[in-house]
Every structure is written in C-alpha cells, then in structure tokens.
Amino acid sequence: MRAVGMVVEFNPFHNGHAYYVQQAKKQAAADVTLAVMSGDFTQRGEPTVVDKWERTRAALASGVDLVIELPFFYACQPAHRFAAGALRLLSEMGVSAVAFGAEHPQWDFRSLVRAAKTFDQRDLKQYTETYATQFNDQLMQATGVSLKEPNDILAFAYTKAAENHHYAFDLQPIKRRGSDYHDEQISGRIASASAIRQAMLTGNDYQETIPAEMLVSLAAVKRVPTWEKLYPMLRNQLIQAPVEQLRQTYQMAEGLEYRMKEQAQRSLDFDHFIHGIKTKRYTYAHLIRLCLYTTLQVREKELAEHVNQPYLHILGFNRRGQAYLHQVKKQVNIPMFTKVGQDLRDGLCNLDYRAGKLYQTFTPVEQDLKHAPIILR
C-alpha cells in the first residue's frame, strides 16, 4: 500500500480540508491517507476549538484513513521545528509522499532551501521578528522570492527538513483552494479555518463550510476555547512562581520572565496581558507559545529530553488505515501505541498529557489516559 502523509491541525476540519485530502491522495496516487495532527493546542499555542478526538472523528469521516498525534513538543513550536518533527513521524510511518498546502506551489522550494543555506544557520533566534525580516531580505536578494505567507513558510520548512534528513518520500505542494488563509469573510462552501473560528466567536454563519460530522461537534461548543479562559492559570503561575523558576521555562529568555511577571500583576485579562508584553522583537505566536509553556511549567531541560524521544500515538483509523498500520508496524523504529497507560502518562507522553489536562478547562473528557482510539468501521 502506498501512503500519502499530511501535517494538519484541522481546527476545525472544513470542506477545504476534505478537498485537500482528496487532492493529496490523487496526486500521490496513494491507497491510503495519513494525517499527523496537532493535539489540543495549535502551532501558535492556542487551544483548538474542539479536542483532538472530535477532530479525529471528523477527519476519518471525510476521507482520512489514519490519524496520528503530533506530540506537544513538536506541535507547539516555530515552523521549522514543527515541520521537522512531523516529517520525522511520517518518515517512520513509511509514507511515499508528503502533501502540504502552499500559497505558491509553483515555487521550487528545494532551490530556495539551498539558496538559503548560507544565511539560514541560526536555530535559536528564529522566533524573533528581527530574524524573520533579515532572513527574508537575504532570501529576496538571493532568489527574488520572499516567504511571507504562512503555508509558504511551512512548505519551506518541510522541504528543508526533508533535505536535511534525506527522506525518501516525495514532496507535494498543493495549491489551497478557495479562500485565502487571511480572508476573514465567509462566502460559499470553502472558507479558511481562521475565518471559521472568527465566525464561531462572533456568532456568524459558518455551517455551509463544514462537513456534517464536524458540525455536530462544533454545535456542542458553548463557548469557543480561547486563552482568555486559560489566563487565570497563567497569571497565577507568573505571580506565584519565583523568577528563578520562571527562568527555567522553555524559551524563556532575555529577561522575559520579569516582563511577564510584572505584566501579569497588572493585567486582569489575557488581551491586556499579551498586548502589554508585546515588543517588536517577538511575534505574537512566539509569546503565546511561551504563555503555554509557562502555564504547563515546561522546563527547557524537560523539553530537550522529550524532543529526542518521538513516538506514534494513533488517534484513530478506518479499515484502510488499520491495514496500513499492520503493513508498517514491523519496520517502525519508535514506540507506537493506541492507548496511553500510566507509564506513558508519566513518561513519553507526559507533555501531551499535561496539555490535555489544561485543555480540560474546556471539556470534561479525559484527553489521554486510557482513551481508546477512534475506529471507523
């Protein structure tokens, strides 16, 4: 069986995703589609509109054959780490091709990656706005192209990761159909996930853009999960923990622990807080991820250990997905499992587990421990 892999958030799963899955399968001439999906928090560090199980169920109902969780330590990271982690898992799963959206699928991403090699050396500071600007200036000079749009940035990151690791699978950029990522208006049956989330928050119509299975889950959401509701936990941690402890948080650098502590004392809501700590130096995405690491008390050292211990947590599958699992399971070199027991909870999956416990702010559903995979017969 030939598999095509995708790296997704499905937040929420919409008609555009259903189309994209079909396209990916067709272009790759694949028998089976495999999605590596973020858990309960997105790459930007935001809580997803519904949990990973609801999103898995919806994906399976709309043509995805197998859903694997992208672990927290890969999922809530800047593009280059997010992409590298996801491809690592897809490579373990032996996919023949990896499909990804791009605003400019016609670009030769491999040559962009090669051109950027001379100035794309730094890893640590990639989260700063300064770095992004300098990088793009240099890329423009070298290639006449600039990476401004989110899917192009990810496409570059996937290509770079595949180059670095000499992965055997094909890379398959796909033009996103319908509305633009930044388009906040909904018209017709295809809209961006971002526009749909906005519509959910403002109470506007989005129903036309969502397949039936996902719609059922979304209809049950009383209040869309946002950081506003997580803020009490973040605020308490910033106020109560001593700065020496906050400083050990993953990505907490350059005195941000003082800045965040002071601001938390003054800010009674998240909106006020996040604007208060924003500087030109850091992107909102970086700061929101930092809020998440802080709330989860993820320490630098701890994350470094987890990143070197990837695994495949199977969230759900149908018959085709199951057949594919059966085909690959002997060649997989990292732990693969369908259920999280106490050992995994306290060990490999500990960060996913803790993120899932925080996500229980929005749902009573246990997110990991003993949760059975979703099986579509």
Added chain:
Amino acid sequence: MRAVGMVVEFNPFHNGHAYYVQQAKKQAAADVTLAVMSGDFTQRGEPTVVDKWERTRAALASGVDLVIELPFFYACQPAHRFAAGALRLLSEMGVSAVAFGAEHPQWDFRSLVRAAKTFDQRDLKQYTETYATQFNDQLMQATGVSLKEPNDILAFAYTKAAENHHYAFDLQPIKRRGSDYHDEQISGRIASASAIRQAMLTGNDYQETIPAEMLVSLAAVKRVPTWEKLYPMLRNQLIQAPVEQLRQTYQMAEGLEYRMKEQAQRSLDFDHFIHGIKTKRYTYAHLIRLCLYTTLQVREKELAEHVNQPYLHILGFNRRGQAYLHQVKKQVNIPMFTKVGQDLRDGLCNLDYRAGKLYQTFTPVEQDLKHAPIILR
C-alpha cells in the same frame, strides 16, 4: 489612651460583631478598640466573602477604631499559630486588654494551659485529627474539661500564647451572644458568620443580621467567593509542577504531594477533589490551608523566614484610632505602615500580596500595592 484588642475575621461583619466590640470596650474600660483582622483568606484557608477593605470599612462604621491586617503567615494557620501571631501584634500595639469570644468564658483558661503543659509539647503535628483527639483525652483526664468548640480552642490558644510570652495585657473571654457558631439557621438580628455565609450561598435572607455599611458591600457580591472558583489554579499547579517541587510546599508532608497530584488529575471540581484527599488523619481545615499554600506556591523555607518578620499593616482607622496610632508609634518595634509600595510588595508583604492577587479572582480591586488605608472622618 487605653486600648482593647481583638482578633477577628469579620467574614462578614455582623450585628453579633458590633455587640462584641461594644462589650469588649466596656469590659476593658477602654478608650479605643483595635482589631487585628485576617486579610482575604480565613484561618481555614477559605476566601472571605468580601475583601479586607470592605470588611475594614464596615468595622470602622460599627465601632472599631483601628484595623490592622493579620499577615497571611499568621492568619492561615492552625489555632495556636494564628493566636500567637495575633497576640504578638497586639502586644506591639501596646493594648491594655485582649478580648476574645469563648463558648465557655467561665472556664479558667490559664489553669487549663498549665495543666496541659505536660502533654502539649508537640508543635508540628497539631494539625492532625489524631493529635486533637489525644490532646483532648488527656486534658479531660487532667481537668475534666474538653476543648471541642472553635472559640474555646482559640481562647485556649490565646491564653497559652500570653502565658508563654508573659504579655502584660489582660485576657478577657466574652460569651458570644445569640446564635451558636455551628447554628446554620438564621432567626432574629444575631446570627453566626457561618450561618450568614450559608444564607448568602443558598440565597436565603440574612439582611437583618448585618449592619448597613456591610450590607452595601455584600449586596454587590454576585457570586460568593468559594474554593470552587480557585480550583482551576490549584489543579493546574498540582498537575504541572513536579512532585519534588510540590514537596517543598509549606506543610506538605507524608506523601500528600502524591495523593493530591493523583486526585487533581481525576477531579474536575473542588468538592470532588477535597473529599478525594480527605483521610481520618487530617482535618478539612488543614487540607484546605494546604490547598491555599499550594496554589500560592508558598514554600516551607519562605514561610519560615516571613514568620520571623512581623509587621503592622494599618488597613483603616477613625480619629480615635489615629490618635492611638500617634500615641504608640514611637514604642512600636516592628515595621508599621499604611501603604504597600514595591519594596514591601517584594519583601515583607510578599505573601499578603500574592494572596491578594489570587483573591483578584473575585474582584478587580488591587488588594495591596499602593492601596490607601480606609479613613473614617
């Protein structure tokens, strides 16, 4: 000027308190009444129904001349530490007498204290139910009396502290008027604070039992502060912090860190949580205080340092109170202040400040930093 001191919570301030203040002043033949009052959390570790400023305002309106905050490290403690801390402050303030309620004011508490000297040696384990039972059995054998009721227990603790430190002031037990502490029914103009809180929670009438000034504050309370609303912060801390860190929490002993961590993972609400960790060994009061220390991340070491650095934070006064302050301020040997600046926030008053920040779960009002005292002209 001759002052009578009282140790109070005023949670909320009610007609019984107003009567008790008058009685204390009369019995002590005092010119001025001085209350050392818990801040935003009670001795049991519960959030107060309204904040310390509202309660100060009400007390001043009903005959208290001067209100001083009982610091967190004395206020949220078992009876013997609560009492010893409060008397330390009253002694510094040069009061002539200390009045306190007792279910049995006719008892000779000094002789009870002396009789208990042989078996009342341990300090550390006084929070266990076992200790309380053994202590009472022995006291009964020695004196024919048993300390079962909350005000008698406190009266014993005050007397013991006064004996230990040879304080010069008189001790003045007063019979509590009207309803019993445990009485949960309201009838007439006098009810216990506990019955009034219960009425607030259940939406029953309590208005007759409260002086006008306090009634205004209580009327503004939309939802009575309870641990239920603080639980998300406690839960997150218990889940996210490693056990080695939880173990450093003040009073966290005998593996309770494991028990609380496991229970937090299973419990989505506070009620379920606190019943889940309850054993015969610990009282609810001890466990609820432990929840508070955990949420505030109060470390053993930190508390030990603070306890040795008492201070007098003046919350409010009227003309008489001000005159008394003027009279005593030169003989006071510990820091005395009416406003908390950044130095006090980060230093002496840090625990009060952090408790006040947690209390902001219930009110947008800044509880300490730069808050002016309440002055009744």
